[in-house]
Amino acid sequence: xxxxLLITSIVGGLIGLDRTAIFQTMISQPIVxxxxxxxxxxxxxxxxxxxxxxxxxWLPSLQIGAAIVCNSTLAxxxxxxxxxxxxxxxxxxxxxxxxxxxxxxxLGLPLLIFEQKLDILVRKANAFWVKEAEKLITxxxxxxxxxxxLSGSIFFFIKNFVFLLVSxxxxxxxxxxxxxxxxxxxxxxxxxxxVLMPLLGIAVVLESVLVKxxxxxxxxxxxxTIVLKLILENR
Amino acid sequence: xxxxLTNYDLFKAALKSFFIQxxxxxxxxxxxxxxxxxxxxLKNIYTDxxxxxxxxxRHLEFFNTNPYLAPTIAGVxxxxxxxxxxxxxxxxxxxxxxxxxxxxxxAIGDSLFWATFRPLIxxxxxxxxxxxxxxxxxxxxxxxxxxxxxxxxxxxxxxYQLGPSIIEExxxxxxxxxxxxxxxISCFLLGLSLxxxxxxxxxxxxxxxxxxxxxxxxxxICILILLLRKKLSPITLIYFIAVACIGLKYI
Numbered sequence: 464x465x466x467x468l469l470i471t472s473i474v475g476g477l478i479g480l481d482r483t484a485i486f487q488t489m490i491s492q493p494i495v496x497x498x499x500x501x502x503x504x505x506x507x508x509x510x511x512x513x514x515x516x517x518x519x520x521w522l523p524s525l526q527i528g529a530a531i532v533c534n535s536t537l538a539x540x541x542x543x544x545x546x547x548x549x550x551x552x553x554x555x556x557x558x559x560x561x562x563x564x565x566x567x568x569x570l571g572l573p574l575l576i577f578e579q580k581l582d583i584l585v586r587k588a589n590a591f592w593v594k595e596a597e598k599l600i601t602x603x604x605x606x607x608x609x610x611x612x613l614s615g616s617i618f619f620f621i622k623n624f625v626f627l628l629v630s631x632x633x634x635x636x637x638x639x640x641x642x643x644x645x646x647x648x649x650x651x652x653x654x655x656x657x658v659l660m661p662l663l664g665i666a667v668v669l670e671s672v673l674v675k676x677x678x679x680x681x682x683x684x685x686x687x688t689i690v691l692k693l694i695l696e697n698r
Numbered sequence: 699x700x701x702x703l704t705n706y707d708l709f710k711a712a713l714k715s716f717f718i719q720x721x722x723x724x725x726x727x728x729x730x731x732x733x734x735x736x737x738x739x740l741k742n743i744y745t746d747x748x749x750x751x752x753x754x755x756r757h758l759e760f761f762n763t764n765p766y767l768a769p770t771i772a773g774v775x776x777x778x779x780x781x782x783x784x785x786x787x788x789x790x791x792x793x794x795x796x797x798x799x800x801x802x803x804x805a806i807g808d809s810l811f812w813a814t815f816r817p818l819i820x821x822x823x824x825x826x827x828x829x830x831x832x833x834x835x836x837x838x839x840x841x842x843x844x845x846x847x848x849x850x851x852x853x854x855x856x857x858y859q860l861g862p863s864i865i866e867e868x869x870x871x872x873x874x875x876x877x878x879x880x881x882x883i884s885c886f887l888l889g890l891s892l893x894x895x896x897x898x899x900x901x902x903x904x905x906x907x908x909x910x911x912x913x914x915x916x917x918x919i920c921i922l923i924l925l926l927r928k929k930l931s932p933i934t935l936i937y938f939i940a941v942a943c944i945g946l947k948y949i
Contacts, residue, residue: 484720487765489816489842494823495835511834515827519891520932522820525812527804528762529724533933569940572933589723593730593758600754603747605737608754609714612734615721652944658901659939662915664824665895666922667932668817669888673923677885684889685912692897 464635467548470503471631475540476623482536483526484616493517493539500543509550513543513564516657519664523671531579531586538575540627542567545634552639565653566638568660574630578622585622589615702780703858707739711776712854714738715769727762732796735772736779743776743783753779756793763800764807769850771799773857774864781861795862806873811846814877814884821887828894892919 478499481491490496494514501510517539524532545567550560596611673681718731733754744750763771778792823838831837857864895901896915897908925935 483722484717486716487719488846489819489839492820492823492838494820494827494838498827498835507832511827511832514835515824518820518824518827520936522817523813524932525808527808527812528727565940568936572936576933586723589721590725592721593723593726596730596733597755597758600751600758603751605741605750605754608730608734608737612717612720612730615723615730616717648947649944652947653940655946656940656943659918659943660936661824661828661891661895661901662918663922663932663935663939665888665891666919667926668821668884669919670923670926671813672817672881672884672888674881677882680882680885681889684886684891685893686889687886688890688893688897 464548464552467504467544468628468631471500471540471544472624472628474503475500475537475544475627476620478540479534479536479623479627480616480619482534484619491536493535496536497539497543500540501547504544504547506547506550509547509560509564510543512560513539513546516564516568516660516664517542519661519668522664522668531582533575534578534582537578537623537626537630538568538571541571541574541630541634544627544631545571545638548631548635549638549642552635553642559650561657562650562653563638563642565657565660566642567634569653569656570634570637571630574626574633578626581622581626585618588618700784702743702783703739703776705855707742708773708776708855708858709851711735711739711772712769712851715765715772715850715854718765718768726758726760728765728768729758729761732761732768732772733757735769736776739776740779743780749783753792757796759793759797761796761800763804764811766811766846766849767803767807767853770853770857770864771796771803773854773859774799774861775857777858777861799865806868810873810877814880815845816842818880818884818887821884821891825887825891825894828891828898892916 475496478491478496480486481488490499497514497517498507498510501507501513504510517535521533521535521538524535526532542564546560546564549563549567553559553563592611592615596608599605599607599611669681714735714737718728718735720734721730722728736757737754740750740753744753757775775792775796778790778795781787782790782792819838819842822841823834826834826837856867860867892915893912896912902911922935925938926932930938
């Protein structure tokens, strides 16, 4: 468990840097971050399932200017890691994966709200590096600007690392201790909840892009899948 | 005008633009990252250390824009810094030019990339993963990053080549039409997503009845969109759905 915790915190922390601090290549999107974590923790299929469920939900959330939005990267890493860890420790059949993943999402969301507060603190702290850079430039140490700039991303990484470490321990412990005491209806409810999550994602993105003139494209998409299914069935 | 910067200098600046948000903060936002991005190029422009220091200190002023278009502004700034260094004309003020460009470029970049292109490719990645293409994450990264990498490098080189007149070149591109087309494709892909979801055996709400499954999915989507338009956040809706699902299993 400690090895998996460290992998989650270190790799998840590094992937989380892509969201703001470095690159912005979208490796931080759930559809990439979750499968990567799944692969590293020994279950790519669980990772991809979590990625599918979480990918669309925060896609239209725009981190513009000073706005801090929910961290979908850390959410996907946290849910994937917790689910794999709990599934391994409880030795549950694959069918229970969906209820464990849904339970992880359920428990993880309040922690993400706390993570937003931490993110704000890191961004306030990063003002220190600008003042350091001014001193270095004035002293003629211009080549050190690069290290000063990159030091800001160290703050972001530490925040991601600590958050993932603590959150994964908390969620894994809570689920491990409570899973077998949950009524069957709760587990079945969580399974249905996991099944419905992609619909919420579709609704969220649709709400942001759907205008009257685009209805025809939306329904054309639905019609295309029906036609393709009929063609494939009649082959 | 004799160029002081080589293509290699510009290439290095474009590479450094990937770290433009490393020390993002509320006070100066991307300022330090921007200064870092152009620092090596400025060393080649200004042989006088005092002028170099003054230039870098100026570029530590507040700066924030879309990260994919920030290299274009960097190119324009380098063009003007070079003119300033050669002509020693103090009326050439790259800082105020940078301040005038960051707002419009931010608006263009955020609308184009965050609000339009990323959702489009995100939905495509979702579909590829849903139909069990294992390479979906890699395909998503490749399709997303070819244009964004291209814009970073091309933007910086063109910004340096054309200076502020790059704005006229950007005005010639009908970005609104381009974004409208991408939103149409996004809507089509969302329809595909819903269709694939309703037909998927792993995601059946109404078992053994595809038409009922389709209708249920459409009804649920409509309800969720209505709730979203009432300004309920996705997190609130997630808990709403979780509680509703658990409640349904008790009925």
